[in-house]
Amino acid sequence: MMTSKNSCQFKYQTLFSKDGKQLMTATSQMTTSKHMMLATAFAGVLLTGCQSTSTNELINNTAYQTSTRSSDNRKSDQQEVARVRTSLAAQYIREKDLDTAQRQLEKAFIADSRYAPAYDMMGVLLQQEGSQRNLEKADEYFKKAISLDKDFEQANNNYGVYLSQMKRYSEAAEQFQIAGSALGYEGRIGALENLGRTYLQLGDRSAASKAFLRALDGNRNSIIAHIELVDLLLEQQRVPQAQRLYDETLVIVQRQGVSPRVLLQGIKLAAAQNNIPTRQRLAQQLLSAYPLSDEAKKLKTWLNNPEAPWK
Numbered sequence: 001m002m003t004s005k006n007s008c009q010f011k012y013q014t015l016f017s018k019d020g021k022q023l024m025t026a027t028s029q030m031t032t033s034k035h036m037m038l039a040t041a042f043a044g045v046l047l048t049g050c051q052s053t054s055t056n057e058l059i060n061n062t063a064y065q066t067s068t069r070s071s072d073n074r075k076s077d078q079q080e081v082a083r084v085r086t087s088l089a090a091q092y093i094r095e096k097d098l099d100t101a102q103r104q105l106e107k108a109f110i111a112d113s114r115y116a117p118a119y120d121m122m123g124v125l126l127q128q129e130g131s132q133r134n135l136e137k138a139d140e141y142f143k144k145a146i147s148l149d150k151d152f153e154q155a156n157n158n159y160g161v162y163l164s165q166m167k168r169y170s171e172a173a174e175q176f177q178i179a180g181s182a183l184g185y186e187g188r189i190g191a192l193e194n195l196g197r198t199y200l201q202l203g204d205r206s207a208a209s210k211a212f213l214r215a216l217d218g219n220r221n222s223i224i225a226h227i228e229l230v231d232l233l234l235e236q237q238r239v240p241q242a243q244r245l246y247d248e249t250l251v252i253v254q255r256q257g258v259s260p261r262v263l264l265q266g267i268k269l270a271a272a273q274n275n276i277p278t279r280q281r282l283a284q285q286l287l288s289a290y291p292l293s294d295e296a297k298k299l300k301t302w303l304n305n306p307e308a309p310w311k
Contacts, residue, residue: 078111078112081107081108082115082118085105085107085118086104086108086115086121089104089105089118089125093125098129102122102125116155117154119145119155120142120152120154120155122138123142123145123158123162125138126138126141135166142159146159153187154179154185154187157175157179157190157194160172160174160175160191160194164194164201170202173198176194177195180192188218189215192214193215196211197224199211208228209232212228212232213229216229220248223249227262227265229245230249233245234265234268239273242269246262249262260286260289260290260294263289263295264298267279267282267299268310271306287300
C-alpha cells in the first residue's frame with residue numbers, strides 16, 4: 001500500500017477569506033515527498049507538482065496488464081494509474097468540472113481499490129458538490145481514506161474541514177489534532193491553524209491559544225495565528241503582547257495590503273493605549289477603504305458609544 005510518505009498528496013486548501021474566516025479545504029496543489037514538507041501557508045501553502053502521465057499515455061500503454069510482469073510490478077503500475085487518475089480528478093475539481101472528476105476517480109478505484117488519496121479526493125468532490133445526499137456520502141469516503149492509510153495526514157485535515165462544515169466541531173478537532181501533530185507533514189501548520197479555529201467554535205479559548213502558538217512555533221509567518229492571537233490577547237487585555245504580535249502582523253501582510261480585520265485590531269490597540277492620532281488615522285482608513293465591511297459597522301457602533309465594550 002502506498003502511504004503518504006511516498007505517494008502524491010493533494011493539498012486542498014483555500015486561503016481564509018478576510019484573513020481566514022473559513023477553514024482550509026480542498027483542491028489546490030500537490031506534493032511528491034513528505035521529506036520536502038513544512039512549507040506552510042495558509043496558508044495557503046504552495047506545493048510542488050507531481051509528475052504526471054498524460055491521458056493518452058495511460059490509454060495507449062497497456063504494458064501493466066501483461067501476464068509476463070511480476071505481481072509486484074503490476075501492482076506498482078496499477079497504483080501509478082490510480083495516482084494519475086486522482087491527479088487528473090484534482091485538476092478537474094479545480095476547474096469546477098465535477099462530473100469529469102468523478103469519472104476519473106471511478107477509474108482510479110478500478111486501477112487500485114486501496115489507493116487512499118482517491119477516496120480522500122472523492123470525499124472532497126462530494127463535499128464541494130454540496131447536496132445533502134453527497135455530503136452524507138463524503139463522510140464514508142474520508143473514513144475509508146484514513147482506514148486505508150493511517151499515515152495519510154492530508155485525509156485527516158480534509159476530514160476535519162468536512163466535519164467543521166457539518167458543525168461536528170469536537171470530531172473535527174480530533175482530526176486536526178492528528179494532522180497537526182504529524183511532524184514532517186507539510187500541511188501541519190495549516191492543520192494547527194484549523195485546530196485553533198475549531199476550538200474557538202467550541203468556545204475553548206485556552207486550547208485555541210495553544211494551537212495558534214504551536215502554529216507560530218512551526219512557522220513564525222503564520223498570518224492566521226498572528227491575527228487570531230491578537231484578538232485573544234486583546235480579550236484578555238494583554239495590550240503590550242497584543243501590540244508586539246500586531247506589529248509582526250503588519251510586516252507579514254505589508255505586500256498583501258491591510259484587511260479590515262487588521263485595521264480594526266489596530267484601532268482597538270490604539271484606543272487601549274490612548275493613541276488618538278493612530279486611532280483616528282486607522283479609523284479613517286477603514287471607513288474609506290471598507291465602508292460596507294462588518295468591521296466598519298463595529299467601528300461606527302463604537303464611535304457612537306466609546307464607553308461600550310467592543311463586540
